[in-house]
Amino acid sequence: MTTHADDLAQRIGAPVELAGVAVRRPSKVREGIDPALVTTDATALVKRGDIDVVVEVIGGIEPARSLITTAFEHGASVVSANKALLAQDGAALHAAAEEHGRDLYYEAAVAGAIPLIRPLRESLAGDKVNRVLGIVNGTTNFILDKMDSTGAGYQEALDEATALGYAEADPTADVEGFDAAAKAAILAGIAFHTRVRLDDVHREGMTEVTAADFRSAKEMGCTIKLLAICERAADGASVTARVHPAMIPLSHPLASVRGAYNAVFVESDAAGQLMFYGPGAGGSPTASAVLGDLVAVCRNKLNGTTGPGESAYAALPVSPMGDVVTRYHISLDVADKPGVLAQVATVFAEHGVSIDTVRQSGKDGEASLVVVTHRAFDAALTGTVEALRKLDTVRGVASIMRVEGE
Template sequence: MRMNTLRVALLGCGVVGSEVARQMTERSDDLSARIGARLELAGVAVRRTGRDRAASGISPELFTTDAAGLVERDDVDLIVEVIGGIEPARGLILSALERGKSVVTANKALMADDGYALHTAADKHGVDLYYEAAVAGAIPLLRPLRESLAGDHITRVLGIVNGTTNYILDQMDSYGSGFAEALEEAQSLGYAEADPTADIEGFDAAAKAAILASIAFHSPVTMSDVHRQGITDVTSADVASAKAMGAVVKLLAICELAPDGDAVGVRVHPAMIPRTHPLAGVRGAYNAVFVEAEAAGQVMFYGPGAGGAPTASAILGDLVTVARNRIGGVTGPGGSWYADRRVHPMGQTSTRYHISLDVDDRPGVLAAVATVFAEHGVSIETVRQRTERPDDAELVVVTHKASDEALTATVAGLGRLDTVRDVMSVMRVEGG
């Protein structure tokens, strides 16, 4: 009996797209056996057809610059989108969904910005929209959240979701590198782009946090809802101070339910976490996500979060699933927004803080500093003083949990003290 064939349109043929095509070709028999139908590449949409793509192994006649025409073709069954960005990817995906074609995408920016509308279109037209590769590369994460933990009550998702920043911070911690030095090395190894802004300023992680929060808490969360702070202000002194208190600095994506369960907080920022925490041991360019749920307890997902082969692995996993669903005449779980929780402002978020102050080394300074904390209801957990020069000292204060709003007011008050020469750094402390 002749096996059915499903024809796949590939939108984009960069590092990830060419790897998807390669794996589809080289593993054709295995994939066919798993699906119950053959996958055949129907066409590949690119910006320019003149480039030499012989290394991709894709037949030259499959390349086209008419992405919209490729999506609209009647002989195309499934779409894989790896163009990235918002447009034209958004329009192409909507066109595919409206024509009854399931879509697999790795587009974190689009899913963070417009996931609700795209899921609504997929549900309306009875097709699948899968995007495992959009958050953590090869790490199976979104499907466990959507399916394996669907019967549980997730309360918090805490993760390292950007390999570039994790590599930089790991170099600073492990080898004493400065930020600029670590960034340059990350670029030389291909972990960071020539323009690393999306990574080091936290935009990449913020998009992933929005996706994770939307799925975990069944509420639409967009990237604009995410409080974002990058790692460009993290200094060697911050890393050394973290070491002194048995902690390490990581860029964390944190999604959590408010105590009353009616709102969610979503934030990305550098934070100190104890070296005993499972995320503290995530080294190099690896990613890891720590999920806390009422019944399952604490679950961690770990692995390579980026790169052509790992990302292609996640895409092909989704492609196998949507192809099976197509053969079986069913769809997988769609968007779940029933809770529709609000996103509370960052000022209402409560956590601990590590604050470094450059102060005059004379009587009464500590009392004045403590008074400012007390005035704003921020309780001090520990104070450490270090004196390097006459009449000059560094005070390192670690607080108990306090609201971000109260902490901001405290820092402003400290800056007005005549005895405080500089508020050198303010960093959150998590996981303690």
């Protein structure tokens, strides 16, 4: 903000002055920041009353939630990058902002520098969004891309991501899908004008994805990505939000997203198919999104207005994962003897899951059976897998992978 102060002043219509910086470690050298502005008392800073905009990049639930609501109460608008807080308490924060006539902007909370929040809630405000499908975590995409391109196992790819700084020392939030699930909740809420909380999002991590899964995907002309998928039901009466690994065809635009990049595919009635692509994490991309929101909020302040708040008028129910309909790739370890395929096929039929293709290979009494289904309810597939595990001839369910993007 200090580096581009003159440009920001021209774009906003007034100069922007840095009033204070709340930090945990005041002794750390911060180039370009007057040490007199640095404080450890964040509460006192947001209570000052002469602050127009508070930028919150703390992360987590508390003290971020209290600081944001306190900022609203004392006359400041807020720019946040806090996906976890927005996914959990977005409705309450929007209500507080509206009560006090302030802005709450959070472009940086999802997909870093990629303009996504504003297009969804402003540019597509006159359209009907039916689906949002995307790669919204750079760490997981780097790991899966490395597994795909080199044949590496999960742990090997994770180690490289950690060494390069893409993965945290504790990568749980990324690889178990918590980060992507928070972003999915935010995207679904905006896209479908419905309150969607983090607890509404079905979440599966990617730690069980193997090199064998990638070999199977390649045989189908697919690759594997950790996807955030938000969908409106065919009848328009409900929505779903989920995060899990999935096979997608190599012909799909998301299949070519490499490294730590993010991309989100949006499908709507009038605009059709749109794709937003770019760096999804890191200091500079996040700063770009934060400054973009800062400019918008400052312009609103000068004009005596506020930007769009929460739009949850549709109030659609969020359906459980069992209501999702998609295709599946199931790999089974079975006994290599006559009749096994017939038994397996019978179980699928009994649960109303139609088989598309079957591949079988075996040696020395052991066999692998790969079944790809037609579209079916997730609940039906779950019942099928439970029944398969009870067969004496099925020695294990090696993997279950959904097939998306077709």
